Each structure stands twice: as C-alpha cells, then as structure tokens.
Amino acid sequence: MTAQTMSNAGDPAPPETVRESRKRSNRTGYRYFLRRLFRRILPRIGAVIVVLFLIGAVFAPLLTPYDPIVPDYEAVRQPPSSAHWMGTDDLGRDLYTRILYGGRISIFAAFIPLLISSSIGVTLGLIAGTVRGPVETIIMRVMDALLSIPSILLMIVIAGLLGPNLINALIAIGIVGVARYARIVYAETLSVAEREYVLATRALGKSTAGILFQEILPNVTAPIIVIASLSIGGIILAEATLSFLGLGIQPPTPSWGSMVATGNRYLQLAPWMSLAPGAAIFLMVMAVNFLGDGVRDALDPYLSGKM
Amino acid sequence: MIQYIIRRLLATIPVLLIVTFIVFTLMFMAPGDPIYLLVDVEQTDGLTEVQMDALRHELGLDRPLIVQYGDWLWHALQGDLGTSIRGGRQVSDMLKSAFPVSMELALLSIVFALVIAIPIGIYAALKPNSFGDLLGTSLAIGGISAPNFWVALLLVYLFAVKLSLLPSSGFVRFSEDIPANLERMVLPVITLGIGLMASVMRMTRSGMLEVMHQDYIRTARAKGAKEGRVVFKHAFRNAMLPVLTIIGLQFGALLGGAVVIEQIFSLPGMGRLGLDAIFIRDFPVVQGVVLVITLSYLTVNLVVDLLYGLLDPRIRVS
Numbered sequence: 001m002t003a004q005t006m007s008n009a010g011d012p013a014p015p016e017t018v019r020e021s022r023k024r025s026n027r028t029g030y031r032y033f034l035r036r037l038f039r040r041i042l043p044r045i046g047a048v049i050v051v052l053f054l055i056g057a058v059f060a061p062l063l064t065p066y067d068p069i070v071p072d073y074e075a076v077r078q079p080p081s082s083a084h085w086m087g088t089d090d091l092g093r094d095l096y097t098r099i100l101y102g103g104r105i106s107i108f109a110a111f112i113p114l115l116i117s118s119s120i121g122v123t124l125g126l127i128a129g130t131v132r133g134p135v136e137t138i139i140m141r142v143m144d145a146l147l148s149i150p151s152i153l154l155m156i157v158i159a160g161l162l163g164p165n166l167i168n169a170l171i172a173i174g175i176v177g178v179a180r181y182a183r184i185v186y187a188e189t190l191s192v193a194e195r196e197y198v199l200a201t202r203a204l205g206k207s208t209a210g211i212l213f214q215e216i217l218p219n220v221t222a223p224i225i226v227i228a229s230l231s232i233g234g235i236i237l238a239e240a241t242l243s244f245l246g247l248g249i250q251p252p253t254p255s256w257g258s259m260v261a262t263g264n265r266y267l268q269l270a271p272w273m274s275l276a277p278g279a280a281i282f283l284m285v286m287a288v289n290f291l292g293d294g295v296r297d298a299l300d301p302y303l304s305g306k307m
Numbered sequence: 308m309i310q311y312i313i314r315r316l317l318a319t320i321p322v323l324l325i326v327t328f329i330v331f332t333l334m335f336m337a338p339g340d341p342i343y344l345l346v347d348v349e350q351t352d353g354l355t356e357v358q359m360d361a362l363r364h365e366l367g368l369d370r371p372l373i374v375q376y377g378d379w380l381w382h383a384l385q386g387d388l389g390t391s392i393r394g395g396r397q398v399s400d401m402l403k404s405a406f407p408v409s410m411e412l413a414l415l416s417i418v419f420a421l422v423i424a425i426p427i428g429i430y431a432a433l434k435p436n437s438f439g440d441l442l443g444t445s446l447a448i449g450g451i452s453a454p455n456f457w458v459a460l461l462l463v464y465l466f467a468v469k470l471s472l473l474p475s476s477g478f479v480r481f482s483e484d485i486p487a488n489l490e491r492m493v494l495p496v497i498t499l500g501i502g503l504m505a506s507v508m509r510m511t512r513s514g515m516l517e518v519m520h521q522d523y524i525r526t527a528r529a530k531g532a533k534e535g536r537v538v539f540k541h542a543f544r545n546a547m548l549p550v551l552t553i554i555g556l557q558f559g560a561l562l563g564g565a566v567v568i569e570q571i572f573s574l575p576g577m578g579r580l581g582l583d584a585i586f587i588r589d590f591p592v593v594q595g596v597v598l599v600i601t602l603s604y605l606t607v608n609l610v611v612d613l614l615y616g617l618l619d620p621r622i623r624v625s
Contacts (some may be wrong), residue, residue, distance in 0.1 A: 152565030160585030278457030
C-alpha cells in the first residue's frame with residue numbers, strides 16, 4: 001500500500017490540506033510505483049514489446065504500404081519474401097499489414113471487457129459488502145456459480161447466444177470477468193468496513209455512500225489494479241480464442257485470432273498464415289503478463305507469486 | 308467425514324440451480340424466435356399470427372421464463388434432458404457418448420502436466436536463479452501466454468505435416484483400439500496439458516522453495532538424513548499440497564480448453580458437442596453440456612478437498 005491510503009486513513013487536517021497532501025503523495029507514490037515496477041528485467045521487456053505493438057497498431061498506415069482488407073489476387077499465399085516479409089494470405093493480403101491492423105482490435109478491444117467486468121464487479125462487491133443480508137447472499141451465490149463454469153465455456157455460450165460479432169464477444173468476456181472483481185472487493189469491503197477509522201466516520205454521521213466512496217473504495221483500489229493488470233493477457237487471449245472459433249470479429253476485418261483460424265485451413269500449403277498471427281498473440285500476451293506480474297509485485301510484495 | 312461430504316454435496320445444489328438458470332435465461336433472451344428451432348419452416352410457412360400464437364401455446368413457448376425453467380428442471384431431475392433439435396436424439400445419450408472422450412483428454416493432460424512439471428519444478432527450487440530455473444520459469448510464463456489453438460497448429464505442423472509421425476485428426480474410441488486411440492490423443496493431450504504444466508511448475512517451485520526453509524528440513528538434515536531423502540520424503544510431500552489445489556482449480560480451465568482443442572482435432576467430446584450446438588442454437592444440448600461440465604468441475608474439486616484431508620493430517624476436516 002502506498003502513502004495515498006495512509007493519508008486517507010486518518011488525516012485530521014482540514015479539507016484543503018488533505019486534498020493538497022493527497023495530490024502530492026499521489027505523485028510520489030506514482031514515481032515510487034514506477035521505480036519498483038521497472039526494477040526487474042521482465043516487466044521492462046514486457047513494456048518494450050507492448051509499446052512496440054501499440055505503435056504498430058496506431059501508426060499502421062505509416063508503417064506499411066499495403067491495405068489490410070483489399071485482396072490482391074496476384075499475390076495469393078506467397079511465402080515470406082522481401083516484398084511481403086511475413087508472407088501473404090489466401091486473398092493475397094500482406095500478413096505483416098494485417099497483423100499491424102489486427103492489433104487495433106486485439107489490443108484496444110481488451111479495454112472494453114476490462115471496463116465491463118471491473119465496473120460491474122466492483123459495484124456488486126461493494127453492494128454485497130455493505131448492504132449485507134439477502135442481497136449479499138444472492139450476489140455472492142451468483143458469483144460463486146459463475147466461477148464454477150469454466151470461463152471459456154461461459155464466454156462461448158454467452159457470445160454464441162448473443163450472436164457472433166465483436167461487440168458480443170467483448171460483452172461475453174466482460175461478464176465472465178465480473179466474479180473475480182466482485183469477490184475480492186467484497187472481501188476487502190468486509191474487512192475495511194470493520195476498521196476503527198471507518199466506524200469513527202460513521203459515528204461522525206457520514207452517509208453510507210460517503211463511507212463507500214471516500215473510505216472503502218480507495219482501500220480496495222490496489223487489489224483492483226492488480227486483478228486488472230493480471231487479467232489483460234487473459235482478455236486478449238479470450239478475444240483471440242472467440243475470434244478463432246468464429247464467435248468474435250467477422251471477416252474481412254483482421255484480428256489475430258481469426259487470422260490463425262483462416263491459416264488453419266492452409267496449414268500444409270501456407271504455414272506462415274497461421275504461424276505469424278499466432279506468434280503476435282503469444283508475444284503480446286506474454287509481454288502483458290510480464291507487466292502484470294511486475295505491477296502485482298510493485299503494488300504488494302507480499303502477494304508476489306501468490307496470485 | 309461423511310457428514311462433511313454430504314454437506315459439500317448439498318452445497319453444490321444451489322450452484323447447479325443458479326448455473327442452469329443463468330444459461331436458461333441467456334437462451335431465453337437470445338435473439339431469434341425459438342419456434343423456428345422446434346418446428347419445420349414448411350409447417351410455419353403461411354401461418355397467420357394467430358395460428359403462430361396457438362402453436363407457441365401448444366409448445367409451451369408462451370409461458371413465463373420461470374415456468375419453462377421449472378419444466379426443464381423437473382424433467383432434468385428425472386434424467387430427461389430433452390432431445391436435440393437436430394436429429395431428435397436424446398441429449399443424455401449424446402452426453403454419454405461424448406463424456407468419456409473429454410474425460411480421457413483431461414485426465415491424460417493432467418498426467419502429462421505432472422510428469423513434466425514436477426521434476427522441473429523441484430529442480431528449479433533446489434537451484435534457484437540457476438540457468439535451469441530461469442529456463443523453467445520462462446517456459447512456465449510461455450506456457451500460460453501461448454494461445455492453445457496456436458500451439459495445436461504448431462504441433463500438427465511439426466509432427467503431422469513435417470515429420471509425419473502422428474496423425475493430425477480422426478478419432479478412434481478407447482474401447483475399440485487402445486493404441487490407435489492413444490496415438491491420436493498425443494497431440495491434443497500435449498496442447499491441453501501445457502497450460503496446466505506451467506501452473507504446476509510454478510506451484511511446485513514456490514512450494515518447494517518455501518518448504519526447504521522450514522525448521523523440520525534443517526532438523527532432518529541435522530540428524531543426518533541424505534539429501535535425496537530430505538527432498539523427496541520430507542519436503543516433497545508438503546510441497547505437493549498446493550499443487551493438488553491447483554489441479555482442482557485448473558480442471559475447469561482444462562474442460563474449457565478442451566472445447567477449443569476438441570474442435571481443432573475433431574474429437575467427439577463434450578466441448579465439440581456444445582460448440583456445434585451453440586452455432587445452430589440447439590438449446591437443450593447447450594444446457595446439457597454446461598450442466599455436465601460444471602458438475603464434473605465441482606466433483607473434481609470436492610475430491611481434491613477430500614484428498615487434501617487425507618494427505619495432510621493437520622487439516623482433517625471436522
């Protein structure tokens with residue numbers, strides 16, 4: 001935990017000063033966090049790979065002369081060469097180009113499920129932890145049930161029933177992630193709510209909502225960030241898997257998972273078609289996992305290797 | 308003990324009810340009129356809206372969600388999971404033929420993962436920060452990050468296309484021809500086992516590292532026990548407990564991963580059954596597959612918890 005939560009906890013100073021000092025300690029806490037994060041080699045490697053992929057996705061039109069969607073029937077299934085250094089696909093499109101553009105879907109789409117699962121999960125966890133009673137029982141029982149269905153299966157069922165397209169796939173991935181946030185926020189809320197400073201603010205007449213957002217939420221942010229950073233890799237993988245199965249993005253828009261699926265049909269004739277996009281998924285997910293591990297270690301050394 | 312088992316079994320009932328209800332609700336909310344799934348198009352062709360409503364009423368589709376769910380549940384409790392909308396086969400029969408395939412795949416994957424991961428994990432823990440340890444850790448992170456469908460394609464390309472060592476697809480039942488069955492299971496098992504292997508390796512390493520610093524290890528050494536005995540008799544047993552938990556927890560991921568793997572290798576397991584059913588909106592089959600997979604997952608975790616008590620006398624359940 002950083003200085004931020006400490007100053008939050010029991011600072012008796014008047015409001016302005018509290019805000020001031022919180023701002024200052026936030027900044028130093030942030031620096032401290034970054035220093036701890038990049039102390040080790042793997043998070044540094046991860047960051048470099050992620051930044052390279054991000055640049056590739058954002059500046060794709062500047063980095064390649066080809067179009068990711070328009071077919072070129074004179075260059076069908078060409079092996080890697082100087083003109084197409086990752087080869088071309090069954091419609092003659094340059095694979096390197098499609099991987100760059102595909103990154104736009106595979107990387108940026110990851111944030112939608114992240115937002116869905118964290119916002120719903122955190123809300124449900126906070127509600128269950130403060131309201132208690134039957135509401136608590138129902139919410140947490142449903143979360144337990146969600147966790148007992150293998151996540152890929154649940155995603156497939158939700159995405160399949162909503163109909164195969166990218167948005168539905170992202171919603172499915174987001175829903176499946178809800179339970180993890182709800183559980184940890186619920187547990188943290190229960191423990192924080194009983195602490196003396198929270199009881200004291202309650203005694204001073206603070207409303208439940210005020211206690212929730214000003215006292216409890218700041219205390220559960222660290223575990224939320226840890227879960228979020230550890231789950232991005234899984235989200236990218238999930239989107240790729242759903243697209244691979246034909247439940248995610250639909251052609252001709254490129255995404256890494258669907259490119260591997262197309263390549264699967266030409267494994268004997270043109271192995272590069274599935275190898276290259278698969279390697280992109282692998283590298284990206286590994287890099288994000290390195291970073292996620294680093295974030296966890298930096299925020300909470302005690303959790304290292306345990307989550 | 309028996310009381311504990313009964314209590315745990317009872318606790319799975321609400322979970323199963325909620326799971327099946329969630330899936331039922333999803334199917335209820337799914338776009339598209341379910342009547343077209345139950346009745347041939349020729350039959351509904353040219354029917355007026357009133358006649359359609361009558362047909363819906365006849366099929367019970369106009370009843371509220373909760374009543375329809377209750378109806379399904381009532382039949383499910385009697386072992387009747389309905390019939391597939393395609394071909395009209397009994398869902399329970401389809402599950403019966405698919406279940407052993409998925410279980411074989413999952414169990415062999417666990418064996419594969421343990422055989423590879425435990426020795427490497429122990430080695431990594433005994434020589435922390437060595438080259439071998441670094442290699443093991445990288446392998447573990449790689450194993451978690453690699454998309455399993457891609458690993459499957461790499462293995463097929465290498466072993467089936469390039470080296471022609473193993474068949475890439477096709478399936479032979481275990482009961483029909485064991486060697487042929489196992490030969491076709493090699494690549495799916497490796498693919499599915501890699502993820503679990505990575506987790507087991509990490510868990511074995513951290514478990515062993517923790518145990519090796521305990522007082523009783525020092526005591527064992529002090530009384531002159533040989534290093535091999537210290538490692539395997541004193542440390543290993545204790546380090547294996549978290550590994551057991553991981554296997555239980557990861558069993559769900561195995562069953563989920565099997566959906567993808569079975570699709571790639573054309574294995575007629577539950578995952579493939581469910582996935583095919585999703586695409587054609589064969590709701591009874593989808594519901595049946597989710598039910599059986601969830602039930603297997605819960606059962607495995609119950610068994611793991613019971614084993615835990617057997618292996619570690621300190622945490623005998625009261």
